[in-house]
Amino acid sequence: MILIPVVDLLQGQVVRAVAGNRSAYRPIVSGLCQGSDLLTVAQTLCEHCASSQLYLADLDALQGGPVQLAQLRTLLEALPDLQLWLDAGFADAAAAESLRGQLGPLADRVVFVFGSESLHSRAALAECFDPLQPGSAGRVLSLDRRGGQRLDAAGCWDAVDLWPRRVIVMTLERVGSDAGPDLDTLRELRAKAPGAMLIGAGGIRHEADLAAAQQAGADAWLVASALHDGRLPRRIR
Template identity: 65%
Template sequence: MNLIPVIDLMQGQVVRAVRGDRQAYRPIVSRLCGSSDPVTVARILCDHCATHQLYVADLDALMGRPVQSAVLRTLTQALPRLELWLDAGFATAQAADALRLELGSAGRQMVAVFGSESLASRPELAQCFSGARADDDGVLSLDRRDGQHLDIAGCWDAPELWPRRVIVMTLERVGAGAGPDLETLAEVRRKSPSTFVVGAGGIRNPEDLAQARDAGAGAWLVASALHDGGVPRTSG
C-alpha cells in the first residue's frame, strides 16, 4: 500500500489539520520538520515516504479565498518530479481547468481532486470524469464528517460516475489519532469493487497501515502520523 503525504496550506504556511475544524488550524509542529515552509515540509515528507506524490489541501481556497497559486508554483519548481494532488474546493470541472491554465507549467504537475463537499451538482460530477477529461486521471474525494456525507452533488450514490481513483475522506478522524475508518472504506469498495480506493484520516502507526492494506486500501493519505513519528521512514 502506498503512502501519500499531505500538507494543508493556509496563508502560505503548512498547518496541522485536526478533525476538519479549519478555523482552528495552527502552523505545523513536527518531529520531522523544523519549519512550516511548504517546500521544506513537502520535500521532507516525500523523502520520508519515498514518493513523488503529494496531496495538498488549499485551505484558503476551501474557505472561499483565492487559491494560493504562488505557493503551488514554488512547490512544483522546487520539486519538478512532484505529482501534486490538489484540493482547492473545485465546484466545477471548468474551475480546475482554469486553475491549471493559470498555473502554467506547474499545472502539468497538478492532479485535480474534486471533493464531494465542494462539487456543485450531479451534472458537474459527470463533467469532471467523462468526455475529453476521461483521460485526465482526476480524483474524486468522498467526504464525510461525523457519519454524515458532505455531498450536495450526490457523489456517494453515483459509483457509475466515479473515476479510477477515489478518496474516502473521514474528516473527524483527520489528526485525531482515532484509527482508520475501515467500515466506510468497505462500503465504498462494495459499491465499486474495481475502484482504486485511497483512505484518509486516522492512521497512527504501522499496525493501522497493515489493517488498511488488508481491508483493500490501495493508498492512504497521511500527515499527523508522519509529524508525530508514528510511521517510520519508507525504504526507497
C-alpha cells in the same frame, strides 16, 4: 500500502489538521523538520515516505478564498519530479481548467482532486469524470464526510457509475484525531467499486493501522499527523 503525504496549506503556512475543524488549525510543529514553510515540509515528507506524490489541501480556496497560486508555483518549480494532488475546492471542471491555465506547463504534474463537499451538482460530477472530456483521466474524486455525515450536495456518494478510477475516502472527523481509520466505510465502498483504486484518509496511527486498512481494501492512504509525530518509520525507495 502506498503512502501519500499530506500538507494542509493556510495563508502560506503548513498547518496541522484536526478533525476537519479548520478554524482551529495552527502552524505545524513537526518531529521531522523545523518550521511550517511549505517547501521544507513538503520535501521532508516526500523523502520520509519515499514518495514522488504529495497531496495538498489549499484551505484558503476551500474556505472560499483565492487559490494560493504563488505557493503552488514555487513548490512545483522547486521539486521537478513531484506529482501534486491538489484539492482547492473545485466546484466544477471549469474551475480546475481555469487554474490549469494559470499554472501553464506546471499543471502537467498536477492531479486535480474534486471533493464531494465542493462539487455543486450531479451534472458537474458527470462532466468532471466524463472520459470524453479533456483532462478527465488526471482527476480524482474525494468522497468527504464529517461527524458521520456525508458532505455531498451533488450526490457523489451514491453515483457509483460516475466515479473515476481513483477515489479518496475522506473521513474528516478522524483526521489528526488519533482515532484509527474508518474501515467500515472503506469496506462499504470497496464492495460498491471493486475495480477502483481506493485511497483512504484520516485516522492512521501506526503500521498496524496501515495493515488493517490494506486488508479492508485500501490501495493507498493519505497521511500527515502520524508522520510528524514519528509513528511511521522512514521508507526506502
